[in-house]
Amino acid sequence: MTYLPTFDGPLTPVDTLRETYLPSLRTTLVDATTSETIATLLAPGRRRVNFMNAHCFNVMARNRQYAAAVNSSDFLLPDGIGVALAAKMTCHNLTANLNGTDFIPALLKEAAKMGKSVYLFGGTPGTAIKAADNLIHEIPGLQIAGTRDGFAQAQNDAEIIADINASGADIVLVALGVPMQELWLHRNAPYIDAELTMGVGAALDFFAGNVTRAPAWVRKAKCEWVWRLAQEPRRLAKRYLQGNFSFLARAAKHTAGTLTAASVANRILDIAVSTAALVLLSPIFALTALAIKVESKGPAIFTQTRVGKNGRPFTMIKFRSMVTNAEALRDDVLAQSDREGICFKSKSDPRITRVGRFIRRTSIDELPQILNVLRGQMSIVGPRPALPSEVDVYPKHAFGRLTVKPGITGVWQVSGRADVGFDQMIEMDLAYASSRTILLDLILIGMTFRAVLSGRGAH
Structure with missing residues (x-):
C-alpha cells in the first residue's frame, strides 16, 4: 500500500488504512479499524510502529530527537481521548482508539494464528517474563521468542540486537517508556531482523499485572486516564492534567490559525x-x-x-x-x-x-x-x-x-x-x-x- 508520511494534497488512491492530519502535528496517524490495522502490520514487509497519545505529542513538541524518531516511523497509532478530541477540531472522528493495552493482545492473537513469535523487551526485572507467562496463558499458540528487562539487561545495544536476532522473533515489543523506546528503535531497528518492531510504553506492566486496568465501563466512557491518575497521582498529575490541557490548547491554537x-x-x-x-x-x-x-x-x-x-x-x-x-x-x-x-x-x-x-x-x-x-x-x-x-x-x-x-x-x-x-x-x-x-x-x-x-x- 501507499502510505504518505506528509500531507501534500488529496489522497490517491483511497486506502484501507486512511491518513488523517491532526492540528499542530506534522506527522501522520493511522485512521482505521483494529482489524484493518492488524492485517496491514502483519503483512509481509518491515515496519516500525509507535503509539501516539497527548503526552507523546507534548514530548515531540520539545524534543527534536524524539520528533525525528517519531516522524521516521512507518506507522503511528492514535491512543487516547486527547488525540480523538484534537481530531474532532478538524471535524474528523478517528475510526478507532488503538491504545496498546487493547491493541497488542488482538495483534498477538492474529500473530499466533500465523505462527509468528514475539520478543518482549522492557520493564522492571521480571516484568517481561511475567507478561510473557500471562500472554501465553491468554493467547493459545502464542510463541514467546525471548524476554529482556529494561534495566540491567538494557545496557548494551549490540548485545540486545544479537539476542533478538538469535531468537528468530518476528515481532519485537519495546517497553522502555517515552521517549527512550522511540529513540532506541530509531537507532537500532534497522539492525533487527524482525519484520515488526513496536514501542509499547507501559503495556508490559499491564500484561504482567503490575498495573490494574480500569473497569470496562470506565474504559467505555473513555475515562481510563482518570483511573490511572487515581492510582498514581504524584507521577501522572502533571502528564494528565497539565499535559492534556497543553496539548489541546496547542491543537486549538493551530486550528484557529487555519481558519479564515x-x-x-x-x-x-x-x-x-x-x-x-x-x-x-x-x-x-x-x-x-x-x-x-x-x-x-x-x-x-x-x-x-x-x-x-x-x-x-x-x-x-x-x-x-x-x-x-x-x-x-x-x-x-x-x-x-x-x-x-x-x-x-x-x-x-x-x-x-x-x-x-x-x-x-x-x-x-x-x-x-x-x-x-x-x-x-x-x-x-x-x-x-x-x-x-x-x-x-x-x-x-x-x-x-x-x-x-x-x-x-x-x-x-x-x-x-x-x-x-x-x-x-x-x-x-x-x-x-x-x-x-x-x-x-x-x-x-x-x-x-x-x-x-x-x-x-x-x-
Whole structure:
C-alpha cells in the first residue's frame, strides 16, 4: 500500500488504512479499524510502529530527537481521548482508539494464528517474563521468542540486537517508556531482523499485572486516564492534567490559525440551514421512514462509505430507496448506466423501490445528510461525495474536487443532476472549488428549490 508520511494534497488512491492530519502535528496517524490495522502490520514487509497519545505529542513538541524518531516511523497509532478530541477540531472522528493495552493482545492473537513469535523487551526485572507467562496463558499458540528487562539487561545495544536476532522473533515489543523506546528503535531497528518492531510504553506492566486496568465501563466512557491518575497521582498529575490541557490548547491554537473568515462563514451557514431544515422537515422524515418500512423489509436509513474533503472517508446517510441487497446487485446493473463516465446512474435501475423512485425524484432521500452537515463531514453546498471505487479510477485533474467538503447540493445538482456527464460534472465542481463564496452558496441553495420542483435528472 501507499502510505504518505506528509500531507501534500488529496489522497490517491483511497486506502484501507486512511491518513488523517491532526492540528499542530506534522506527522501522520493511522485512521482505521483494529482489524484493518492488524492485517496491514502483519503483512509481509518491515515496519516500525509507535503509539501516539497527548503526552507523546507534548514530548515531540520539545524534543527534536524524539520528533525525528517519531516522524521516521512507518506507522503511528492514535491512543487516547486527547488525540480523538484534537481530531474532532478538524471535524474528523478517528475510526478507532488503538491504545496498546487493547491493541497488542488482538495483534498477538492474529500473530499466533500465523505462527509468528514475539520478543518482549522492557520493564522492571521480571516484568517481561511475567507478561510473557500471562500472554501465553491468554493467547493459545502464542510463541514467546525471548524476554529482556529494561534495566540491567538494557545496557548494551549490540548485545540486545544479537539476542533478538538469535531468537528468530518476528515481532519485537519495546517497553522502555517515552521517549527512550522511540529513540532506541530509531537507532537500532534497522539492525533487527524482525519484520515488526513496536514501542509499547507501559503495556508490559499491564500484561504482567503490575498495573490494574480500569473497569470496562470506565474504559467505555473513555475515562481510563482518570483511573490511572487515581492510582498514581504524584507521577501522572502533571502528564494528565497539565499535559492534556497543553496539548489541546496547542491543537486549538493551530486550528484557529487555519481558519479564515470565509471558512467560518461557510460553517455558520451550514449549521444555520441544517438546523432549521432538521426542525422544519421532521414530519417529512417521519412519514418517509414509515413509507419505506411499510413497502419493504429492512432499515429506513441507508449508510454508505463516501470520500470527503482531502480524501477522508466518512459514512454518508440517506433514506433507503432500493432493495436491501442493492449493493450486492450493483455489478449486475452497471451496464445500464445512463451517465457517461465513471459515476453510475440509471433511470431503469431495477433495484429502486416504488417509494424509492418518489423520494429520489423529490430529493427526499438526501435529507438525512443534514446530519452529515451538522457533524462537519459535509456542507450544504459542495460537490457530491464520491464512492471510494469511483475515486480509485479518477483521472488526475478530478482530485481537485476533493479540496472542498462534499455537499448536499451544488452546481451540477442544479444543472441537471444525472443528466450531466462525468467530465462536465468534474469541470463544474472544479470551477466551484476555485471560486466558492457565501453569495455563490446562497444562490445555489435558492436554485436547488427550482431543481427539486422540476425533477430534472433526478433518478
